[in-house]
Amino acid sequence: MKFTYAAAPHHIIFGQGAVRQTAAEAARLGGQRPFLVSTAGQMPKAAALLFEIDFAGRFEGAAMHTPVDVSAHALARLESVGGDLIVSFGGGSATGLGKALAVRTGLPLIAIGTTYGGSEMTALLGETSDGVKATRRDPRALPAAAIYDVDLTLSLSPATSAASGINAIAHAVEASYASDGNPIVSAIAVDAIAALAGSLRRVVADPRDVAARSEALRGACEAGLCLNGVSMGLHHKLCHMLGGAFDLPHAETHAIVLAHAMAYNAPAVQPAYAAIGAALGGDAVQILDRLARDIAPMTSLAALGMPEEGIDRAVELVMSKPYPNPVPLDEARIRGLIRRAWAGEAPAAV
Known part of the structure; x- marks a missing residue:
């Protein structure tokens, strides 16, 4: 090694x-x-x-x-x-x-x-x-x-807590299979995902739960460390592009796109997803998609204000700037990913 x-x-x-x-x-x-x-x-x-x-x-x-x-x-x-x-x-x-x-x-x-x-x-x-x-x-x-x-x-609303927390999970997910990753960051990433996924439902149910808040904040701190330590891939590039082009709220965009980007990359990152799934107790994509749908305030880019005609512009922007990603970017598949996220549909494998 x-x-x-x-x-x-x-x-x-x-x-x-x-x-x-x-x-x-x-x-x-x-x-x-x-x-x-x-x-x-x-x-x-x-x-x-x-x-x-x-x-x-x-x-x-x-x-x-x-x-x-x-x-x-x-x-x-x-x-x-x-x-x-x-x-x-x-x-x-x-x-x-x-x-x-x-x-x-x-x-x-x-x-x-x-x-x-x-x-x-x-x-x-x-x-x-x-x-x-x-x-x-x-x-x-x-x-x-x-x-x-x-x-x-403690004063964060359940909606903001959910979106922000899933945003943090996204940092750790992409860090777990980064092109320049390493076992140290990967281990921290899995711990961060487990901490956040295990505490966010409690935070949303009771925003004054100090123990749950502490666990979520620790996970977010670890996820931020992961984000700093390695390069990000499709998920983050897509979210940053969508936010800049359509002025979409940052955390909510991440919460909606996460499972879609995970499904896109799944064929090439099975060891990383297996480690995440083991920590969560099931299929990583399905569990995190369900978490977002259960607690996040919005489940579609359309609900955030992205116009349907913006899909073509989004595809153009994504394809115009190459960057490291486990699965090569395919225009038709990227279009399908963005359309599903726009419509709030379930994520689909490549």
Whole structure:
């Protein structure tokens, strides 16, 4: 057996009350004039929890898919106040904006996660311009500290919890059979999938279940680590393309596409799916498809707002950019996958 595994310099603070360590982390990183980024909806909560920090400035315009024009406005604000450290508070939108600023300035980022997206664990930055989302890996995008406070997830709605959690499962699924994968990441991926699949139904049934929330957040943290450690394939490329082209919500898109992409790749990744199935107690594709249909708020791309005439555009975008995937991309099969996901039909094998 031969493989290469390069561990990223993660610094993770996990647990109830972890957000209270933000000021100490800012001091550890030498931040004298921290700059806070979030969404308009999350900023009041962020300001209340981080009241002891004297922020040089704030920006509450974080948006889905990290539009470059939003990043430009935030950068101008950051530079005008002389910020020397970035703190993001929220889900993928806030973390994405924090990363965009970190890449543009070289400043350290403290990412406080409030969902199960796992972006806090990666050096990946996806940005959207003119309806096209491009993702790149940049070491400056890796947060200098990731803070996971279980208490911050207790107010997540069941719908958001479900979509965000299945999004995290998708990270781990693709990591389990990545072209540049290794047994270390694969083992973490299976553990992450089991933790999330085993806790999300409990979270949706009782959003205040701290034990279930803790297990889900741990799984999401592990899934994010997997996402950072290896390359992604069809599922992630497809979801990023759909999100950028049709402005679809990130987590919900992942939840809908996951089982379809898994079915497409199944013929070439049976050992990985067998390991996942063993951890879940059955067929991996069927169990995860059923989980998504039982708990996710939407089960079709049409319900998210993607027009039927957009299917042709989606196929064109997917086929225009080759990337590593266990099963070669076939235009007719990709069209069938997208159409089934658009209609909310059951996934079909290649």
